[in-house]
Each structure stands twice: as C-alpha cells, then as structure tokens.
Amino acid sequence: MKLRSIAGMCVFVYLWRDRWRQRNQLVSKTWPYFGNLFEMRTNAARLYDWVYEYMSKSPTGTVEVSIGTLRAIMVGRPDIVEHILKTRFNNYIKARAMSHEILGTGILNADGDVWKQHRKLASYEFSSIKLREVSTEAYRELALRLLTFLDTVADSHKQVDIQDLFLRMTMDAFCKIGFGVDQHTLSPDLPEAKFANAFDKLAELSIQLSNRSVLNNDKHDLLSRFLSSKDQNGEPLSDKVLRDATVNFLLAGRDTTALTLGWFMYLLSCNPEVAQKGTRNFSNFANSLTFDALGKLHYIHATLSESLRLYPPIPWDGKFAVDDDVLPDGTIVKRGEVVVYVQYAMGRMELLWGPDASQFRPERWLKDNVYQPESPFKFSAFQAGPRICLGKDTAYLQMKMTAALLIRFFRIQVVPNQDVAYRVSLVLAIRDGLQVTVQRR
Template sequence: METEGNLLTFIIALFCMLFSWILIHRLKQRNAKGPKTWPFLGASIEQLMNYNRMHDWLVEYLSQSRTVVVPMPFTTYTYIADPANVEHVLKTNFSNYPKGEVYHSYMEVLLGDGIFNADGEIWRKQRKTASFEFASKNLRDFSTVVFREYSLKLFDILYQSSKLNEEIDMQELLMRMTLDSICKVGFGVEIGTLAPNLPDNQFAKAFDTANIIVTLRFINPLWKVKKFLNVGSEAVLDQSIKTIDDFTYSVIKRRKAEIEETLGINKDEKIKHDILSRFIELSKDPENNMTNKSLRDVVLNFVIAGRDTTATTLAWAIYMIMTHENVAEKLHLELKKLEEDRAEEEGITLTEYQEENPESFYLRAMQFAGLLNYDSIGKLYYLHAVITETLRLYPAVPQDPKGILEDDILPDGTELKAGGMVTYVPYAMGRMEYNWGPDAALFKPERWLKDGVFQNSSPFKFTAFQAGPRICLGKDSAYLQMKMALAILCRFYEFKLVPGHPVKYRMMTILSMAHGLKVTVSKRPQDC
C-alpha cells in the first residue's frame, strides 16, 4: 500500500514538474516575436493548424518582423522577407545555401536529380546545357510559333464555351495549354491534351497529387514511417509516381525514336535541338553518366517549370483582370491599339466579325495573332506590368527553402545554424509595406510603369524568378508565352467568375488554385 502511495506521489510530482516546465516555457514567449513553441514539438502544432493558409500565416508574422524563426522537432526553419537578407542568401554567400540534403530528400521521388533539386556539379552541368538552348534565337522563334498555335487552340475552345454559356475551369485549360507547349518546345513531341474533346489527362492529375504530398512532407515528421509501411498519403504518392513515370519514359522513348528515324533517313541532317534532344546527345557520352532516369528527371523538372508555373500565373492574372475593371479596360485598349498599329504597318485590312458569321470572329483572331511576334509583344508594356504585378502578389513559387551548410549571420543580425533551413518567401515579400510601400496589398500594375514604359525592380525585392546564380533561365520564355496567351484571349473575350466559386490557393510547391478558376466567357462586341 505504501509502495502504491509512493508511486502515486512520484507520478503527481512528475506531472507537476512537466506542467511547470511547459508553463514556464510558454510564459517566456509572451513578448517573443514569431510562432509560439512547445517543448520537443517546436512550432509544429501551430504550423499544422495553419497549413492550408501557411503563406498568409507567414505574412502575418513577417509583417511584424522581417525575419521569423520557426523551430520544428528535427530542424529549424528561418523565413526571410528583407531584400538585403535575400541577396545575402541567393548571391553574396550563395555557396553556403544549396538546396540541401533535407530538401532533396523530400522532393527526390518527384524531381530526382533534376535542375530544381540538384546542387554542385550536377546542377552546373544541367544549367549550362539548358542555358545554351534558352539563349538560342531558333528556340525563341520556334517558341513564338508554338505559343501562338496553342493560344489559338485555347481561343477556339473558349469560343465554343461562350456560344453555350458554359462554365469552364480556366486553370485546367491553361494547364493543358502549357503542358502541350512545353512538350512541343522542350521535348519535341505532341501530346494533344488541349484537343477539342479535352482527353483525360492522368499524368497531370498524378503530377498534382504528387506535388501536394511531397509538400506536406515539409511539416510531417512521420512521412518516412508512412513511406516505409507504404500507407496513407505515401501509398497514394507511390501510385502517382508510377503514372508520372509511365508518361515521362514514353516521352523519352518517342523522342529517341524520332531522332533515330531522322538519322536513318539522312545521317547528315541536323537533329532539332530542343532541350530533351540536347540531353539525349549528352547521354550518349559514357563520361556524362546520363541514364534514362537522368533524362526522366530533366523532363519532370522542365514540366514543373514550363507547365505549372506559367499556367498558375496565367490563372491568377485572369482572376486579377476580371476582378479589376479598370485594369481590364486599360489592357484591352493597349491590345486594340497594337492591333490597329500593326495592321497599318503590314497593310492589312482587319476582318469585321458579325454574329451571323462565326467564322469571321475566328479569322479576326487569327489576323491579330499573326501580328504578334517577339518584337511587337515586347511593346505591350501594360500587359507586362499586369503579369508582373500578378507575380508580385501571387508568385508561382511562393516559398523557396535552402539548406544551411555552415553557421552564418544574416545582414539583420539573425544567426543561422548549420543543418537548418532558410526560406525566402516571395508571397510574403510582395505584401510587405516595408518593401512596396503603404499600397503593397493593392493590385496596381501602374507601379511598374514610368512614362508608360515598364521599369524593372531589384530581383532581390521582386523574387518571382529567383535571383543570383540560380535566376530563372526561362524567364523571357515564360513572359513570351503568358503575353501571347493573354493578348489573344483578352483582346476578344471577357471573363466572369462563377458566382459563389471560392478562389484560394492550394498548398503545394506551386501556387495553384485549390478549386480551379470557374468562369463564364463572352465575346467582346465588334466595336470594342
């Protein structure tokens, strides 16, 4: 009996000590900035509770402090929004902040050792090879043709929907358009997801599912256990990766077969040097150690770059345009003026379109699209500002984490410990008044214009395309495609959000819309 009493006393004392420890731990944080933590668990409870709105959760903290430290059970995340700190990480001390082993382990199943998940020599080789292609005038000219072609395919699908007053998901259609485009420009193959019957796209569904699950790994310390047991989300991820790999290896096989067929007919003929073809050539050299798995990683990394980032930005841009009437009107006037000026330059009489002659509407769009080339699109300064302002508030990559190799001190005095992670947050940076002034929360394309001409900002302040040695190689190509698509669509159509449709982001590496973008489309009148 006495033994039981002593045991009970011990348990009560232990509980009191534990409770006191937790209470003291919490009381010490009353005036501390940043998320409140718990012993052992760090800030994981608060982060999990805010997971579906994590970007806005960080906005709240980063508006109070330019650097936020978030302890987690096995590491510490440091989030930054001050351009000086961002420049230190992305440029000044670049070598100390690789993607890192932690990030690589989370994303490896999807991105492998591709350019967005690699460091060191592997990254340098891929970047060098890709940079040759992106610098090519031939690619730029070919891309312009492809982007025009697929924008017109989307135009035609929207026309059919407008006649029936159908509700459509613009984000899904834009994902199809950009997937077809990147496969044509980047890999030299036609996959036809934007065909009029909109065939089922299992690859895209699997890719999105995989993206969501690997993102969840960043705050779920049990993901490795689930992976080992092949249960829950990790089992779903495994199935998604199989679907993704089936698609990817088929693209590689098809491109290799086309190359061999071309060489078989004429050995002197030059192979079209799309990105995949360049890497296929490299794989023939044993010293490069490039296997089909390496090519698979190349394909998937350029898919996420060429499909997801561009499509989501276009979706957010259309949402911004249709919810800001003054922006929509200014944009339309710029497009109409360009059409008139280019038609006069080329000596073209623009086709008038009437309701009783549907073909005339498409012919007019074809005429307008034909007037759009790399140089004329470059004159669309307001359109460029609309896209850039969209990226300021809705960056395609809302957070970008880096590993920390050695202890370091940021310009603001924050100490970083080796083995942790530091993340710059483009989503929050675009909303900070200390970066953009008191109107930071407003969608205002005019902030990018001076005397009607577009003016760039520091890449360490506007971080939508990264900065420093890892700055995005495809920036110009992305702008070209987005401007081509928006010019053709916004010249001839008006978009309206379906009443009651919720527009919010989904937590994944790319800032896509959780429920898509459901809209109705109508033709602009002839005199507009």
C-alpha cells in the same frame, strides 16, 4: 498516483512559465519541443499567409519555425536573399529532402557539377534564336487553340475551369518546345492529360523518344539536346538523368506559367478597371502576334508581374547551409540548417512595396508607361543570382501572348460564391480550380 499528479503539475508549470516569458513577443509564440506545430496545424490550409503574418511581426522580417528538433529560418529581406542566392551561393545548396522524390537531380534540385551540366545545356538552348522562333510559333498556335475552345464555350454558356485549360495549353506548348511532340490535351473533348497527373510518366516518354530517331541535328527541342549530350565520362545520359531533366523543365515551363495565368484571370475579375485598361492597350495587338510586338506590351507585362508578386508560382524555396554562417541581419545559421526565402510573404510586405502592398496595382511597375523591372532579390518569382530562371523571357512571352488575346476577344468572369484559395503544395495552384463564364467582346 501522487507521482503522476506531481509530474503533471510540473509539466503544466513549465509550459505556463515558458508561455509567460513569451507574453510580450511580437512573433508567434511556441511550445517547448513542439515549437510551432500547433499553430501550423491550425493554419494548415492558409500556411503561406500564416508565415507572412508571422514574419510581418518580426522587426527584421526573419523568423524561426520549428517542430521538434527541426528548425527553419524564414527570411524576406532582399539583402538576405542576395546573401544566400549570390554572395554566399556556394554555401547554400538546394533543400533536396523537400522535393528529391519529385525533382530528382534535375536543374531545379541539383547542385555542383550535375547542376552545372544541366545549366550549360539549357543555357545553350534558351539563348538560341531558333528556339525563340520555335517558342513564339508554338505559343501562338496554342493560344489560338485556346481561343477556339473558349469560343465554343461562349456559345454554350457553360462554366469552365480556366486553370485546367491553362494547364492543358502549357502542357501542349511545352511538349512541342521541349520534346518536339504535340499531346493535343487542349482539344474540344478535353481528353485526359497524359502526363498532367503523374510526373513519373515522363520517364517513359524520355525512353520512348530516345528509342526513336530524335537524335537528329535538325531538332531544336530541349530533349533532343539532352539526348545528344554526354556525361563527364563521355557516355550518353542515363534514363534517370533524362527523366529528372524532363520533370524539372516540365515543372518550370508548364505549371508555373499556367498557374500564373490562372491567378492573373482571378485578379482581373476582381479588378475590372485593370481589364478595361488592358483592352484599350491591346486593341491593335491581334494582327501582330510577333516577338517584337509582344515586347512592346508594357502594361500587360506589368499586370503579369503584379500577379506574380501576389501569387508567385513557387511560394517559397529553401537552401541548406554547408557551413556555419551569419546572415546580414545578424541571424546565426548553423551547418545543416535550412534557410527559406518566402516569395509569397515578400510580395505582400509593406516595407518592400509600400502601404498599398496588398492591392493589385500594375502601375507600380511602370514609369512613363514603360515597364520597370525590380531587383530579382526583391521580386524573386524567377529566382536570382546564378540560378536565375533561364526561361523567364519565354515564360513572359507565352503569358503575354495568351493574356493579351483573352482580354482582347473575351470577357471572362469568375463564377461568384466559389472559394478561391490556394493549395499548399510545391506550386501555388488554385485549390479547386477557377470556374469562369466566357462572353465575346
């Protein structure tokens, strides 16, 4: 019994001394072995905000988060982001352990020759004028389908989950552009979305489509391009490769766009003056739903970028170090350690965006009413370096068309007294959806 008491006292003294040594630290304090476990459990529902607060207290913006023997280096300086995404690109590979079961070896999660193969095929498609034409037409059709649905909601005076509608719309749009089929999930009776709740069902879709005559050279959807491609040995791509490709492009093309639109509507509801200014800017837009007309919507482009700054669809991303390295701020990275750049935190840092960083202010993106892009290493919602998102322009295309039409024809108000918070997940979704009411303008 005495030995237990002595051992317990020794442990207490050790822990107390360790915490005492950390008493003047600006960053979050840790426990021996357990590291940040207790703080992370306490802040589990607001994890990204906890990381932001943690990083904000660090003079360099770089912090270490550890649980047991696991250690992650969280970074938020643009020069460090450039270091890992461009300068030392080959030394930092995807953190596959975090998402391999979902993403497999698709473009979002692959490295080396597999990534190059996916990238080459996708680059060809995204650069084609035909895909741009197909995308513009699909986005126009689906945006108008959404407007038709909201028009019936306005008549019924019912509440509706606008995030769910955006997810349905982008699902239908992506299936048309990516696979050449229309799932009609955004129809009046809101049927169960066939693929929305289980990514692995896309494998079945890939196989079904490959068994049909989709290897037609006249096809311009992304899957047809993959189906007509060969691997390094000259063989058709396997079902697993097709499954991984479709899941990756679905995640990149569906969830990220829809979730950005959801946060966009939430921020507009909280900032009605922005919506009013948007209405004035877009009053003549409805008669010209063309690619060129969308390119002139500088204010809405700025508004969407401001939404992405505060609520990036991918809140953070990690890379494993292939070899030992030293980051620009002097942080030592050992081989096998993970470095995570935290987009959610970067978008809120006053050091990067000024004292009004927490405010929703689209004007920060404009000069003489013309949109001014930021460095992708500062605003990394679409990645940066060799992995910069191929679908960035098409994502903005769909978001601008949808947002402009909604602002032009409807007043959308967030239902009061609902808890609008994010879900801690692979993507930054509104946890319980976003209930809104709809009125015609």
